[in-house]
Amino acid sequence: xxxxxxxxxxxxxxxxxxxxxxxxxxxxxxxxxxxxxxxxxxxxxxxxxxxxxxxxxxxxxxxxxxxxxxxxxxxxxxxxxxxxxxxxxxxxxxxxxxxxxxxxxxxxxxxxxxxxxxxxxxxxxxxxxxxxxxxxxxxxxxxxxxxxxxxxxxxxxxxxxxxxxxxxxxxxxxxxxxxxxxxxxxxxxxxxxxxxxxxxxxxxxxxxxxxxxxxxxxxxxxxxxxxxxxxxxxxxxxxxxxxxxxxxxxxxxxxxxxxxxxxxxxxxxxxxxxxxxxxxxxxxxxxxxxxxxxxxxxxxxxxxxxxxxxxxxxxxxxxxxxxxxxxxxxxxxxxxxxxxxxxxxxxxxxxxxxxxxxxxxxxxxxxxxxxxxxxxxxxxxxxxxxxxxxxxxxxxxxxxxxxxxxxxxxxxxxxxxxxxxxxxxxxxxxxxxxxxxxxxxxxxxxxxxxxxxxxxxxxxxxxxxxxxxxxxxxxxxxxxxxxxxxxxxxxxxxxxxxxxxxxxxxxxxxxxxxxxxxxxxxxxxxxxxxxxxxxxxxxxxxxxxxxxxxxxxxxxxxxxxxxxxxxxxxxxxxxxxxxxxxxxxxxxxxxxxxxxxxxxxxx
Numbered sequence: 001x002x003x004x005x006x007x008x009x010x011x012x013x014x015x016x017x018x019x020x021x022x023x024x025x026x027x028x029x030x031x032x033x034x035x036x037x038x039x040x041x042x043x044x045x046x047x048x049x050x051x052x053x054x055x056x057x058x059x060x061x062x063x064x065x066x067x068x069x070x071x072x073x074x075x076x077x078x079x080x081x082x083x084x085x086x087x088x089x090x091x092x093x094x095x096x097x098x099x100x101x102x103x104x105x106x107x108x109x110x111x112x113x114x115x116x117x118x119x120x121x122x123x124x125x126x127x128x129x130x131x132x133x134x135x136x137x138x139x140x141x142x143x144x145x146x147x148x149x150x151x152x153x154x155x156x157x158x159x160x161x162x163x164x165x166x167x168x169x170x171x172x173x174x175x176x177x178x179x180x181x182x183x184x185x186x187x188x189x190x191x192x193x194x195x196x197x198x199x200x201x202x203x204x205x206x207x208x209x210x211x212x213x214x215x216x217x218x219x220x221x222x223x224x225x226x227x228x229x230x231x232x233x234x235x236x237x238x239x240x241x242x243x244x245x246x247x248x249x250x251x252x253x254x255x256x257x258x259x260x261x262x263x264x265x266x267x268x269x270x271x272x273x274x275x276x277x278x279x280x281x282x283x284x285x286x287x288x289x290x291x292x293x294x295x296x297x298x299x300x301x302x303x304x305x306x307x308x309x310x311x312x313x314x315x316x317x318x319x320x321x322x323x324x325x326x327x328x329x330x331x332x333x334x335x336x337x338x339x340x341x342x343x344x345x346x347x348x349x350x351x352x353x354x355x356x357x358x359x360x361x362x363x364x365x366x367x368x369x370x371x372x373x374x375x376x377x378x379x380x381x382x383x384x385x386x387x388x389x390x391x392x393x394x395x396x397x398x399x400x401x402x403x404x405x406x407x408x409x410x411x412x413x414x415x416x417x418x419x420x421x422x423x424x425x426x427x428x429x430x431x432x433x434x435x436x437x438x439x440x441x442x443x444x445x446x447x448x449x450x451x452x453x454x455x456x457x458x459x460x461x462x463x464x465x466x467x468x469x470x471x472x473x474x475x476x477x478x479x480x481x482x483x484x485x486x487x488x489x490x491x492x493x494x495x496x497x498x499x500x501x502x503x504x505x506x507x508x509x510x511x512x513x514x515x516x517x518x519x520x521x522x523x524x525x526x527x528x529x530x531x532x533x534x535x536x537x538x539x540x541x542x543x544x545x546x547x548x549x550x551x552x553x554x555x556x557x558x559x560x561x562x563x564x565x566x567x568x569x570x571x572x573x574x575x576x577x578x579x580x581x582x583x584x585x586x587x588x589x590x591x592x593x594x595x596x597x598x599x600x601x602x603x
Contacts, residue, residue: 017340017342017457018030019340019457019458019460020342020457020460020542022462022464022539022540023462023464033050033058036050036058036060036072036074037060039111039114040060040062040072044064044065045062045063045064045070046062046063047061047062047063048060048061048062049061049062051071056075056076056079056083056084056086056087056193057073057074057075057076057087058073058074058076059071059072059073059074060072060074061121068120069120069121069123070106070118070119070120070121071103071118071119071120071121071190072116072117072118073087073090073116073117073119074114074115074116075087075114075115077113077114084115086193087108087115087117087193088108088110088115088117090117090192090193090195091105091108091117092108093168093192093195093196093197094117094119094192094195096168097155097156097168097192097195098155099151099152099155099189100186101148101151101152101186101187101188101189102152102188102189102190103119103120103121103122103188103190104119104120105117105118105119106118106119106120122179122181122188122190123179123181123183123184123188124179124180124181124182124183124188125179125180125182126175126176126177126178126179126180126190127145127175127176127178127179127180127187127254127258128174128175128176128263129176130175130180131175131257131258131261131263131429132394132397132398132426132429133425133426133429134429135261135428135429135431135432135433136258136259136260136261136276136432137258137259138316138318138321139259139276139277139278139279139316139318139321139602140315140316140318141318142255142258142259142278143278143282143311143314143316144185144311145178145180145187145254145255145258146251146255146282146304146311147308147311147312148186148187149173149178149187149189149251149254150251150304150305150308150311151308152170152189153244153247153248153251153305154305154308156168156169156170156244156247157201157202157244166197166198166207167197167198167201167202167207167244168195168196168197168198169195169196169197169198169224169242169243169244169246169247170189170192170194170195170247170250171194171195171196171224171225171227171232171236171242171246171247171250172191172193172194172195172225172227172228172231172232172250173189173227173231173247173250173251173253173254174227174228174230174231174250174253174254174257175254175257175258175263177189177190177191178190178254193225194225194226194227195225196223196224196225196242197223197242198242198243198244199222199223199241199242199243200241200242200243200245201243201244202243202244202245202301204243220241222239222240222241222242223241223242224236224239224240224241224242224246227246227250230253230263230264230265230266230390231249231250231253231254231257231264231265232246232249232250232253233245233246233248233249233250233252233253233297234249235249235294236249245297245298245301248289248297248300248301248304249289249290249297251289251304252265252286252289252290252300253265253290255286256268256273256276256286256290259273259276259277259278260276260436261429261432261433261436262387262390262391262394262433262436263390263391263393263394263397264386264387264390265290266383266384266386266387266390267383267384267387267390267391267436267440268290268383268387269383269384269387269443269596270384270387270439270440270443270595270596270597271387271436271439271440271597272287272596272597272599273286273287273290274287274599274600274601275596275597275598275599275600276600277321277600277601277602278601278602279314279316279601279602279603280601280602280603281307281310282307282310282311283599283601284303285300285303285304285307286300287300288300288303289301289304316602320602323428323432324432324435326431326434326435327434327435327438327439327589327591328415328417328419328434328438328589329417329419329587330400330417330419330420330421330427330430330431330434331419331420331421332421332422332423332424332426332427332430333420333421333422333424334422334423334424335399335422335423337456337458338458339399339400339401339422339456339458340399340456340457340458341395341396341397341398341399341400341401341454341455341456341457342396342454342455342456342457342544343392343393343395343396343452343453343454344452344453344454344455344531344533344544344579345389345392345450345451345452345453384440384443384444385444387440388437388440388441388444388450391433391436391437391440392404392437392452394433394436395430395433395434395437395454396454398421398423398426398429398430398433399421399422399423399426400419400420400421400422400430400454401420401422401454401455401456401546402417402418402419402420402453402454402529402546403417403418403419403451403452403453403454403529403530403531403581403583404416404417404419404437404450404451404452404453405417405449405450405451405581405583406441406449406450406451407448407449408441408444408445408446408447408448408449408450409447410447411592412442412590412591412592412593413438413441413442413444413590413591413592413593414588414589414590415438415441415588415589415590415591416583416584416587416588416589417583417589418529418530418548418583418584419434419454420548438589438591439594439597441591442591442592442593442594443593443594443595443596445593451581453530453531453533453546453579453581454546455531455533455544455545455546456546457544459481459544459545459546460542460543460544460545461474461478461480461542461543461545461566462540462541462542463475463478463540463541463542463543463569464539464540464541465539465540465541466539467539468538468539471570471571471572472536472541472569472570472572473569473570474566474569478566479562479563479566480532480543480545480547480562480563480565480566481545481547482528482530482547482548482549482558482559482562483547483548483549484548484549484552484555485548485549485550485552488550488551488552488553489527489550489551490527490551490553509575509576509577509578510534510535510536510572510574510575510576510577510578511574511576511578512534512572512578513568513571513572513573515568515571516565516568516569516571516572519561519564519565519568520532520565520580522561523558523561523562523565524582526549526551526554526557526558526561527549527550527551527554528547528548528549528550528551528558528582529547529548529550529582529583529584530545530546530547530548530581530582531544531545531546531547531579531580531581531582532544532545532547532565532579532580533545533577533578533579533580534572534577534578534579535577536572536574536575536576536577537575538575541569541572543569544579547562550584
């Protein structure tokens, strides 16, 4: 039997959808949002909207009486006080930064136990959203973003020239922390929650201004905050003394991710900086910045700032860039309801490798972001395995339902899929994200199966009980929905495809009752595609689902069997997860192994 902490391994998204919370937890969250909105309204703001949530709190946007747009960050009051105090530290550090590409601090308030940070709102859309909408960004735009980030980082380093002020490290540069204003073609660097004064300068020398600094015991103890491990470099991850070099790594990871259409830095060994179509001089700089060799990283950082003038003046013809074709098919149609995608995947343990990383080495970081960002199941993986998991996770950021099954064999990689996108305008970007999944899968040399499915969190059924010794009883109105394909498809032979059909899996923690398994086997005889996942917590059962009936002749029987599934839910006992997925298996795609994408430069 699993404990609730075991279940954190099953979801890749950084935070759970409100549609996956229990009724009580969802109500608490909604009540808290309402309270924040009420407080801001009383302060005279209007057009209030929640725009973000993170490890430490929530961010709202509102319009002042003068028509100015502000952002309000509320700390989570259920966090330890020393963690809540981080919001005040963020306000202080932001007050030290003055740059046209950095929205400035307005004020910091403490209302009872509730801390509120108020700042200017950056105009535009964060670059992670731009990336998801557009796919890999045009090289000219990536270089423009690079030049503007360089301008900010040089200003942060320039603090060292001021008497008594140390260089500043942002500590969490990533696409979602950079807002792009398409009208003015400028960025805004936001979220200064990981910001600190640098302990070392870019040359590696201790930053101090007097003898007392030199005598301080803090010279060997890092003040660095963790930041997002999908984008920070090795030094920051491993607890080195804070340095402006940290932000060089965040910058390099960000530019790489934007140019490649990924959501992390991990794929750099396969989809290399040299393969992204940059001018060669910049591809070389980025390759050095993302090298495993610390000396090369420093050389890359120095070369980057040395060539900023080229970034500002180089002319790139983006029309010369060809859009690659989709490697596996997907279908796009207009949505008839709201989709909030969640990715569920199996065999994460299969992808784990023996790691030299000692978990104890990370325990000194007393940081709420650590648990949120550093996915435990990734600690034992190589970089390409991490990149593959991250690429699968990115698919869940699109309005998509369906699934993938990746089978590695000595001769190559076989991929079965059913991918249904509900926003045609995102088709090119989605196909490029799927291409990255395929490319990274081809670089993994092993035998085995990885399966994932994407379902709509809004369709999840919630069944609750007061005590663990009571059965889960579905409500009379509850049913498992399904859709029908446009055309009826007949097929005589079919077989069940469980996530864990390739053997006993340590992530399979819930044993379903036999009568329920028998019904799933009957369902399997009807031609369909989709998934059903049972997630059992002590007093809360979630039934995630997505079904598409392909053989319309059996519609009534299919509906009756899905209802029968609910009839056997009270027999479920224990905690854990168990899931089944069925794919059409009509058009398996084969790809030979490929360790690395070929180099491609702009010339």
